Amino acid sequence: MNTKVKILDEGNLDVEIIKEAGEIIRNGGLVAFPTETVYGLGANALDSEAVEKIFKAKGRPQDNPLIVHIAEIKDMKPLVIDISPVALKFIQNFWPGPMTIILPKSSIIPDITSASLDSVGIRMPSNIIARELIKAAKVPIAAPSANVSGKPSPTDVDRCIEDLNGKVDLILGGSMCDVGVESTVIDCTVSPSCILRPGGITLEMLREIEKEVYIDPAVMKKAEGNNRPKSPGMKYRHYAPNAPVKIVKGNLNKTIAKINEMVENYISENKTVGIIATDETREFYKNALVISVGSRHNMLSVSKNLFETLRSFDDNKVDIIISEAFEEKGIGLAIMNRLNKSAGFDIIKV
Structure with a gap:
């Protein structure tokens, strides 16, 4: 595969490049793009064949769910069955931003996107390139980090090229990611809400909205057993360089x-x-x-x-x-x- 690389100025976006990237997503292709957390590898979240390409490009286990990215809060409604009052408060306070909310999924989310779970993680990124790409694609974008599975996530475009050149249709480059670690994942299908992966939206910040929020005990210990992970980053060895x-x-x-x-x-x-x-x-x-x-x-x-x-x-x-x-x-x-x-x-x- 011949991978195109296009570098964008976040202060003056090239509309034609964004339009081209959106068409690739809409037509079942793969696009790597910057977010405020890490670079993501995106495909149409509602297209099973497109999502399967993500797993192949990354070498990622298919029991590891993907996060679905949206550009506007209203885009969330068809993707989930219900938005709880506390989830809505989190959204109002922390979106757009580095927070993923897990909610009961609707029937339009393919099993391959959610790893056959009955829930799905939704995020609205704050990065302008990411948001404009989603708008141009006119579909929600499933996107894990844009790296070979298990390796440290890329926070600049050169690392995306290093890992994904020849494996994806297009790599969009922007500035270095602001947060540098993946989004906070908070499970709002349980009460009180539970943090499955810590990130830029911290426990302390979330507790200002819901005092009883807690951290899943598995977050800070080695994964055990063969349970299906409810969030990315829970089960497998991650973020690992070549050296121990x-x-x-x-x-x-x-x-x-x-x-x-x-x-x-x-x-x-x-x-x-x-x-x-x-x-x-x-x-x-x-x-x-x-x-x-x-x-x-x-x-x-x-x-x-x-x-x-x-x-x-x-x-x-x-x-x-x-x-x-x-x-x-x-x-x-x-x-x-x-x-x-x-x-x-x-x-x-x-």
Whole structure:
């Protein structure tokens, strides 16, 4: 397949490129596109054959449900059976934005889109390219992250090209994604509502709307059994670079000392080491490729840079990656969810 790549200026969109992309979606093709979270790989959510192409392009298991993206709140009505009062409050407060709401699906959602569940995740992105693409397609767009399944999600167009060139019809490029981790997924088919995947809309923000919102216990532990996941990101190893990842968790000074000790041990084994550090700690490490993901005083900078940092270690072909841990509050919960999964929950406590 000959993949076209078109770069767009978000401040001055080329209408003809958006129109072409919409036609590809409407005709059963695949388009990668930017959102505020990560780049997505889109197909017509109501076309089973088109959706199947997503799974083939990504190498994604078909029991992993897809999120359906819409451009306007009114577009949601034919896709679901019911919108609960609390779901409506979440929508009014956080859409457009990095939040997916799970609701009972209508009969027009194919089983392949929802992984044969009786529910579906719906999201209205805030990114202008994503929204205009959906409008041009005139259909809802099913879209997981635009990467090879299991790898860190792409937050810029170059990574989409790296993973999907020759596998999709068109890649739309924009600026680097603002949030850097996938959307919060909140299940509104249960009461109280339950967070199945943490993201940019945090637990604290959601609890301002519904005090009893809770986090599924599976979010911060290794997946067990063969249950069908109700949300993307719950079951399989995700966000993993080529090199194994280890997380050191605890007091920051003890963390730094432990990481330096580990580096020396790996060097004695002739291994190259990558360290995920922060602006506050990077100067304390040596004899390794040290990358700061941002400042601990600005956790959004950490989430924005996390996946690109993991991919950078692959570029440099390190043998092992060691990461500091982060406080599990606010968007830090989403950061640690992604880090834990990238490490296969290989966590060293100090």
